[in-house]
Amino acid sequence: MEFAELIRTGQAQAELLRGPEEPPLRGTLCITGHHLLLSPGPQATPDLWLLLLRNVDSIEKRVAGDSGTITLRCKDLRVLQLDIEGVEATLDIARSIEALSSLESVITSFPFFYRPKGLRLGDAWHFHPPECYYKRVARETNAWRLSEANEDFSLCPSYPRAVIVPRAVDDSALARSARFRQGGRFPVLSYYHAPSGTVLLRAGQPLTGPQKRRCSEDEDLLRAVLAGARPGARGFIVDTRSPQAAKQARMTGGGTEAKAAYPGWKRLHRLLETGRPLQESFVRLVEACGDLEQSMDRWLNRLESCRWLSHVKETLSTACLAAQSMEQEGACVLVHGAEGTDSTLLITSLAQLILDPLSRTMAGFQELIEREWVQAGHPFQLRCAHSAFSHARPKHEAPTFLLFLDCVWQLGRQFPLSLEFGEGMLLALFDHAYASPFGTFLCNNEKERCLCEVRTRTHSLWSGLSQPKEQRKLRNPLYVPNPLAIWPSAEPQSLRLWQGLFLRGTRPPEPSEVAWEKVWQIVTDQEKTEGSQPTDSASEAGP
Structure with a gap:
């Protein structure tokens, strides 16, 4: 064509x-x-x-x-x-x-034709491979290994070629566990929390079905997770479905982990809506924000009825539950819903932002998104095919990644000094997830990206965002490294509408941009002043 x-x-x-x-x-x-x-x-x-x-x-x-x-x-x-x-x-x-x-064809999209000056094909695609994160884990514990059992994507098409798994579990056991999990998504490591020696895992639902099937290799895998943690460690399985939804899933081949089959693990249900309900909430919110003629009462009623902030609240609350289980109770946590590619990734990524100071840096945040969203199999092409204005309403579309960005914005608003990146980074990620000249968010998983040669024929978004002219818009000039966990409040009075995104088309952007530039200027002038002043030892030294 x-x-x-x-x-x-x-x-x-x-x-x-x-x-x-x-x-x-x-x-x-x-x-x-x-x-x-x-x-x-x-x-x-x-x-x-x-x-x-x-x-x-x-x-x-x-x-x-x-x-x-x-x-x-x-x-x-x-x-x-x-x-x-x-x-x-x-x-x-x-x-x-x-x-x-x-x-619809991926290879006819603009990223395959985009050739900006100053960037070379292949730059930055190697920044965040699973091997790099495994090296950090290996410095803290020898209980985990890097497996290439999925090298040809035969176990799980939505996982990367290499995954981090318990050292005590061999690749043949992983293959059998994959057959027992939705989409082949067997439990793999998302994050190792060194202070408590606990881990965060993600997976798809077990395929127990009406007959309550079991898989000894899957049970052994989760038993090995606890054995590799601190002595006496227990685990929580955070299921992002309601008990009723999980029970209904069993009738169609899915299900939950049986308590007797997974000793040491306790299941917790925390309903996070995805799919059509989340998309409709997004649409109603955007419609309300675009109505400039409504009264205050009608605006407040519409804001409440769209339930977007309720989704933010439930997501942050569940992320805090996972983080608290690891940090304060010393428990390992496995997160899954049905497929394990949407609400699961919301929780694993937000829990890491809460606990891990490195994830709150510019480079760490980019690695987090690459590892927990792009390489972990969030289907960007399906979920972000349309935004809030399309007249089509396919069931596979949902602003799950936007919900994650909104939760991160809430974190940045409550802890304005603790994130090295600012609102500009979050807005850029939203824009590029839906329409981008870069190839980072193309396709639905790593297998599709390999088939389309995305990593060799398109530029990485991380390469584009690393350009000096972009950094001033993306970085937080007030950032101060915080080695502690940050615990957000999910109470209604603590959450705010993300005006910088949802109202950016109906209000002038200049005031916020001018304020941001003034903050940068103040910080830059202060750094110049401090750099020009002599040190105490120099001022006290004699000729």
Whole structure:
């Protein structure tokens, strides 16, 4: 297929309305295979306005007289309006955008064509392999090993080639445990908590079914986890489904770990909604935030009824439960729901942010996302196919990763000095998860990325974000390393709407950006002042 076949018109004269606080742009509108471009012309700034077509979530068109209007609702929650000269040009541009923004083939997407100056293919893809994290674990304990039993993805297509497992369990036992778990997701290590000697694991649900099947190798694996921890350690299985949902899953082949078969492990149910309920909550919240005519009472009622902050509360509460079990009770924790690719990753990643100071650094946070979301098999291509504006409502779409970012934003707001990255990093991750020139969030798992050669044919997002010009927007200038765990409050009065994301299209962005820049300037001036002052020893020294 050629992109030219989908482009119905070359160019048209248009005016772009980007928001209530930004002046309109008028110029020549063009369409390419991946972008919508507007050139304001020599009378204005020479810079092109660009929109990645993959960012378009829905498109509306209307014509009147000899002109037309196209409204683009974007996955990053922006709403753009194009007033175009000519009815035929309007309809042709609308059809072109509809076709080019919904291409399903991964290898025709823009990351496979993106070649920015200063970056080389292959840079940063090697920053965060499982082997690096295993080296840190191996310095603390010899109870774990790096297994390459999944080298060809035959055990689990959504796991990476190498996983960290108990040293006492051989690869043949892993293969049998994989057959007993949903999607082949046998229990693997997410995080080793050195202060307590405990571990955090993730997995898919056991496939016990109505007959209450058992798997001795799976039972041995979890027994080996406790044996490798401190003497007398016990374990908690945090199931992110309700007891009723787990029971219903058994009737369709899924299930839970039987208490008698897993001695030392206690099951805890903490319901975290995913899938359709979470997506509908997101949609209702965005609709409420975009209504500028509502009264205060109606706004508050809509904010409560969408239940987005309730999802944030339940997620943070469950993450704290997992972290407290490890830190304060010295217990190992296994997290799973059904598939183990959504709410499971929410909890394992947030628990690490709470407990691990390294995960709260810029590099550590990037490694956490790479290890616990990208390599751990969160299906980004399915979950982020559409955002909040699409008229389609496929059951596989859900803003699980956005919920994680919102919870991290709540952590940063409650502990403003403890995260090395700021809101800019979280906003960038949200934008790139839904539409990006980089290949990091392409596909649904490592097996698909290997088949599409993503790591050799596209650039890594981490390479792009490491550029010096990006760092000032992403880093927290007030960061002070905190070696302790940070315990967020999940009480309703402690949680806030993430205005920087959900209201960024309806309120002027300048005040927050100006304030951020002033903080950076203050910190920079202070560092210069301290660097220019002589030390006490130098000032007291004689000639």
